[in-house]
Amino acid sequence: MDYALDPQQLRDYRRQGYLFPLDVFDVDEVTAMRAALAVAREDAAAAGLEADLPALLRTNVHYLLPFVCDAARSAPMLDRVASILGPDLLLWSAEFFIKRAHSDKIVSWHQDLTYWGLGETDEEMTAWLALSDVDVESGCMRFVPGSHRQAILPHRDTFADNNLLSRGQEVAVEVDEDDAVDVLLQPGQVSFHHGRIFHASGPNRSDHDRIGLVFRFVTPNVRQQVARRDYAMLLRGSDNGGNWIHVASPRRNFEAADLALRERVEREQMVALGAGAEQEIMRVF
Ligand SMILES: O=C(O)CCC(=O)C(=O)O
Numbered sequence: 001m002d003y004a005l006d007p008q009q010l011r012d013y014r015r016q017g018y019l020f021p022l023d024v025f026d027v028d029e030v031t032a033m034r035a036a037l038a039v040a041r042e043d044a045a046a047a048g049l050e051a052d053l054p055a056l057l058r059t060n061v062h063y064l065l066p067f068v069c070d071a072a073r074s075a076p077m078l079d080r081v082a083s084i085l086g087p088d089l090l091l092w093s094a095e096f097f098i099k100r101a102h103s104d105k106i107v108s109w110h111q112d113l114t115y116w117g118l119g120e121t122d123e124e125m126t127a128w129l130a131l132s133d134v135d136v137e138s139g140c141m142r143f144v145p146g147s148h149r150q151a152i153l154p155h156r157d158t159f160a161d162n163n164l165l166s167r168g169q170e171v172a173v174e175v176d177e178d179d180a181v182d183v184l185l186q187p188g189q190v191s192f193h194h195g196r197i198f199h200a201s202g203p204n205r206s207d208h209d210r211i212g213l214v215f216r217f218v219t220p221n222v223r224q225q226v227a228r229r230d231y232a233m234l235l236r237g238s239d240n241g242g243n244w245i246h247v248a249s250p251r252r253n254f255e256a257a258d259l260a261l262r263e264r265v266e267r268e269q270m271v272a273l274g275a276g277a278e279q280e281i282m283r284v285f
Helices: 007-016 027-046 050-058 066-073 075-085 256-273
Strands: 018-023 089-099 107-110 124-130 141-143 189-194 199-201 210-218 231-236
Touching: 007 018, 007 075, 027 050, 027 066, 027 210, 050 089, 066 075, 066 089, 066 210, 066 231, 075 089, 075 124, 075 189, 075 210, 075 231, 141 189
Parallel strands: none
Antiparallel strands: 018 189, 089 210, 089 231, 107 199, 124 189, 124 210, 141 199
């Protein structure tokens, strides 16, 4: 079966800078992923990593958890991503955005590509997978249609404690929130968004955790321009361009060698992510 996007969906993505909802995983698959996340929590506790777990889940989790890579690599996901980015696909990052029930955590208005060191590329795209109901009450994302057509604009750091972004960064222009659309998703549905789209999300006022598993896909043409080098996992097709150091999928949760590799990668990526910041960046993204 081919899950490629149809021409109208492609036009919508190009015009709006996002596309949703896409039915990528069914209820059983979501249940299995929620169970795998629960096992990962237990494994982390058994390995003495409980205190580090929020940070380990928050960034570069594809170095640590096989089920995350399996989801990224699945045909229903990759066929759709390939419709937009082409046949050669790498995973640059995977991240959990979890807002606990009744949490005040928010994400300020920003453009993803601002601090990644990957330039203004059109060849990066995020797939945001809902592993819970995601609605306005639980703090869904909001997108400003068409804002991806702008360049990367200046951002200011807030370092606000309740902001899930590393620097609490927010785009330093007035965002007309009346223009924004709510990204409502059911478990198993995915939204795609362009790396320059203005987006944000509010607190979770619901009784359930809001869980997003986020994949940042790139093509071989994308290049790290600020840090000395960068790393990605080849998921489909080929990459002979030399822009990426290829990493393999983990075989088990939280293996010591994978934890060490992830730490090395994050130290290198920090050069781009922390550029110009007035405070040390504790979380990576
Ligand atoms: O999950 C959220 O609320 C925000 C996620 C986000 O900013 C992103 O995926 O780029």
